[in-house]
Structures are given as C-alpha cells and as structure tokens.
Amino acid sequence: MELTQATVNDLLTRLGPGPRHLRLPDELDPQDLTDLLGDRFGAPRTLVLDGRADPAADESSGAGLLVPFDGRAVTIRAWAYGDQWVGAGTARDAEGVERPVLAIARRWVPQPLAVAPGEDVDWVERLVAITGWARPARWPDTDWTETESRLGTALPADYKRMVETFGDGAFDGYLDLYQEPWADRGDAGLFVWAGTEHEDQYGWRADGDDPDRWPVLVRSFDGEDLVFDCGAAEFVCRVLVDPHHPYTMARYFDTHWFMNYRDAG
Numbered sequence: 011m012e013l014t015q016a017t018v019n020d021l022l023t024r025l026g027p028g029p030r031h032l033r034l035p036d037e038l039d040p041q042d043l044t045d046l047l048g049d050r051f052g053a054p055r056t057l058v059l060d061g062r063a064d065p066a067a068d069e070s071s072g073a074g075l076l077v078p079f080d081g082r083a084v085t086i087r088a089w090a091y092g093d094q095w096v097g098a099g100t101a102r103d104a105e106g107v108e109r110p111v112l113a114i115a116r117r118w119v120p121q122p123l124a125v126a127p128g129e130d131v132d133w134v135e136r137l138v139a140i141t142g143w144a145r146p147a148r149w150p151d152t153d154w155t156e157t158e159s160r161l162g163t164a165l166p167a168d169y170k171r172m173v174e175t176f177g178d179g180a181f182d183g184y185l186d187l188y189q190e191p192w193a194d195r196g197d198a199g200l201f202v203w204a205g206t207e208h209e210d211q212y213g214w215r216a217d218g219d220d221p222d223r224w225p226v227l228v229r230s231f232d233g234e235d236l237v238f239d240c241g242a243a244e245f246v247c248r249v250l251v252d253p254h255h256p257y258t259m260a261r262y263f264d265t266h267w268f269m270n271y272r273d274a275g
Contacts, residue, residue, distance in 0.1 A: 013042050015050065021112055028094055028114030031078045033103070040110045043098045044087050051096065052183060052267035054087035055144055058099065061085075064144075071144045072097065074115030084108055090142025091265040093117050117142070133243035134171045140250055141268045143176060157190045161201070165191065166214065166221045168243040169203055179270040181246060182259050185212075200227060203242055210257065212245070228257060 025032060034043070048054055057067050057076060061084050067073040072088035075097035079086075086099040097113040118139075137143075152173055158164050173189055180186045186205050194200040194213065204212035209231035214224040226238040226245045236256060238245055253260040 013038060013046065015046060018043070018046050018050070022096070022114070025112065025114040028116055029074060029077070031075075031097075031111055031113035034110040034112055036109060038110045040085070040098065040100050043110065043112065047087075047089060047096060047098055051089035051091055051265060053269050054089050055142070056086075057088050057097065058083040058086040066144065069118070070139070071142070072115065072117075074117075075113045077115070078113065079111070083111075086111075086113075089265075090117060090267065095142075131244070133241065133247055134168055134175060137172070137243055137247050137250075138175065140247060141181065141266050143268050152189055161191070161193060163201075163216060164221050165201075166224060166241055168222070168241045172243055172246070176268050177270050178272055179268055181250060181268055182263050182266055183269040184259065185246065185249065200229075204246075212242075214242070 021032060021034075044054065055072060057064055057072055063076065063083070064071075067076070072090070072095040075086060075088055075095050076083055079101040082102040084100045084102060086097050086101070088095055088097045093116065095113075095115040095117045097111075097115070099111060100108050101111045102108050152170075154165065154170055169191070172187060176187060178187075178189055184206055188203050188205070191201040191203040191213070194202055194211075199216045200213050201216060202211045202213040206212075211229045213227050213229065214221070215227045215237060216224055218224070222241065224241075226240060226242060228236045228238070230236075240248070248255050249257050249259055250263075250266045251260050252258055259266070
C-alpha cells in the first residue's frame with residue numbers, strides 16, 4: 011500500500027463516523043501513517059507506548075480509541091479532530107502478532123460559545139476541551155510571585171491557569187502563548203501575553219486594580235488596536251472557533267490543537 015494523504019482520506023472514509031477500527035496491511039510502516047496524520051492534525055497525544063497505557067487517559071483524552079483492542083495495544087497516538095478521535099499505531103492480534111491499526115472514536119466537544127445567562131464559565135476548561143489537550147506531567151517553571159513583583163502588578167488568573175495547563179507552545183501552531191507577559195515600553199499599561207507569526211500582539215489594557223477585569227487588547231502588525239471585553243482564555247476560545255471573530259482561525263482549521271514546544275523538541 012502506497013501511503014499518501016489520499017490513502018489516509020480513503021482509510022478515514024472507510025471508518026466512517028466511528029467508533030470503528032481497521033487492521034492495516036502488515037507492510038505499512040506505522041510511523042509513516044503517524045507522520046501523515048501529524049501533518050494534517052498537528053502534534054499527537056500518546057495513549058499507549060510499548061504496551062503501557064497512559065494511566066491518566068480518559069474519555070476526554072481519547073481513551074475510547076483503546077476499547078476495541080482490549081488491552082492488546084502496543085503503541086497508539088491520538089488526535090482530536092472535530093467530534094472524533096483519530097488513533098494510529100500498532101496492536102497485537104488474537105495470535106499475539108503486532109499489526110498496524112487505525113481507529114476512530116466519538117469525541118464529545120462542548121459548545122464553547124454557548125453561555126447561559128448568569129453562567130460562570132470556566133474558559134480554560136473549555137479551551138482544554140476544544141483542543142483535546144491533556145495536561146503535561148510537569149508544570150512550567152514559572153514563579154508568579156517573582157514575575158508579578160517584577161512587573162509591578164498581579165496578573166489575570168485565567169492567563170496563569172492557561173500557562174500552567176498548556177505550557178510553552180502555540181494554539182493551532184500559530185498563536186504563541188507567552189510563558190510570562192511583557193510590558194510594552196512604548197505604551198504604559200499594555201502587557202503582552204501572546205502573539206502570532208503575523209506579528210499581531212495580544213495583550214491587556216491594565217485598566218483598574220482588578221486584573222481579572224482587564225480587557226484584551228489586540229495590536230495588529232499595522233499598529234491598529236482593537237479592544238475585547240473578555241479575559242485571555244475566553245478570547246482564545248473565540249478566536250479558535252468563532253468564524254465571525256475578527257481574528258478567527260475557524261476559517262482555516264476544522265479542528266484545533268496546542269503544539270507544546272517542549273514536547274515537539
């Protein structure tokens with residue numbers, strides 16, 4: 011079997027909406043399939059490595075992919091794609107022979123923009139669900155007390171939780187999440203917490219003593235400013251999935267992920 015993106019399309023079509031799995035031809039190189047899926051869906055999550063399943067794996071992180079293999083999976087990588095999980099790797103058959111496999115499982119995705127009146131939304135948790143992210147084993151080495159002392163201000167709690175949850179990397183491989191914000195020396199009161207490869211800067215206008223009420227300010231590469239009355243985590247959620255947002259990525263990606271730079275390295 012010649013493995014190309016067209017082949018992957020055919021295999022995924024054969025699987026349908028899931029949950030289902032396929033045993034692939036023995037001559038297929040599982041790493042080639044993983045590379046092709048990674049090119050399409052971004053960095054994968056490891057569910058099983060050398061026969062050992064991630065003990066933290068649950069339905070929110072793709073554990074449904076492992077059900078058909080009944081403990082015989084050897085190596086399985088997983089990607090969040092819309093309302094599906096896609097998994098690829100190897101598993102042992104009934105005779106104990108390791109074979110390449112591809113699997114699909116259903117994925118529950120919350121409606122990130124649906125907010126009931128008076129609802130207290132945890133936007134970081136919604137961001138985790140949108141990206142299918144599993145928390146890293148070790149938190150980033152950020153000393154918030156030292157950082158806030160150096161900046162001369164407390165920082166919004168949702169931003170700190172984003173850094174603690176996702177670490178060093180970029181949403182959709184495009185929106186860089188800075189591990190600590192920096193003060194714009196040319197604009198007193200502006201703290202920048204993220205940026206893009208197009209040189210847009212995402213920051214806060216530090217209005218008032220309560221950082222959790224600071225609005226997000228976007229300074230585009232041409233110097234234009236737009237202010238959004240929301241926190242950093244809500245802003246990222248809306249950028250990822252709202253096709254009408256001025257800085258939307260929903261026009262370009264059907265699924266969303268977080269590329270952790272430490273994992274990628």
